[in-house]
Amino acid sequence: MNVKSETCFSNHDGKPLSFFASEKEALDSAKYAKKRYGHSLLPYQCDKCNLWHLSPKSRHTQSEECSYCTDKNGALKQLYVSKNKAQKRADILYKEKAVLLDVYSCPHQNGFHLTKR
Numbered sequence: 587m588n589v590k591s592e593t594c595f596s597n598h599d600g601k602p603l604s605f606f607a608s609e610k611e612a613l614d615s616a617k618y619a620k621k622r623y624g625h626s627l628l629p630y631q632c633d634k635c636n637l638w639h640l641s642p643k644s645r646h647t648q649s650e651e652c653s654y655c656t657d658k659n660g661a662l663k664q665l666y667v668s669k670n671k672a673q674k675r676a677d678i679l680y681k682e683k684a685v686l687l688d689v690y691s692c693p694h695q696n697g698f699h700l701t702k703r
């Protein structure tokens with residue numbers, strides 16, 4: 587089953603997103619897409635409609651918190667394992683929020699951070 591949302595659209599191509607009533611349904615569909623098309627998709631719960639959508643796995647950049655660096659609010663900064671991953675995240679944030687971020691390597695350990703330009 588493939589039901590299209592009337593409220594939520596893809597950032598990527600502007601098409602209506604498929605939605606699912608539960609995480610399980612979304613997961614089942616993700617498994618199907620993986621088998622059938624080889625796409626890796628991850629379910630996420632939407633802030634807008636409270637239902638579940640799928641997004642490409644590549645959008646979910648792996649990151650963890652740095653044990654040393656904090657942002658200006660005093661929260662630990664996200665540490666990205668590779669420059670590529672950090673850059674990918676910066677690109678997404680730029681598209682979604684129009685903020686320009688620069689990637690720099692953490693002075694304390696292996697990894698990369700983003701900072702506002």
Ligand SMILES: [Zn+2]
Nearest residue numbers: 594632634635
């Ligand atoms: Zn939605």
Ligand SMILES: [Zn+2]
Nearest residue numbers: 652654655692
């Ligand atoms: Zn750091």
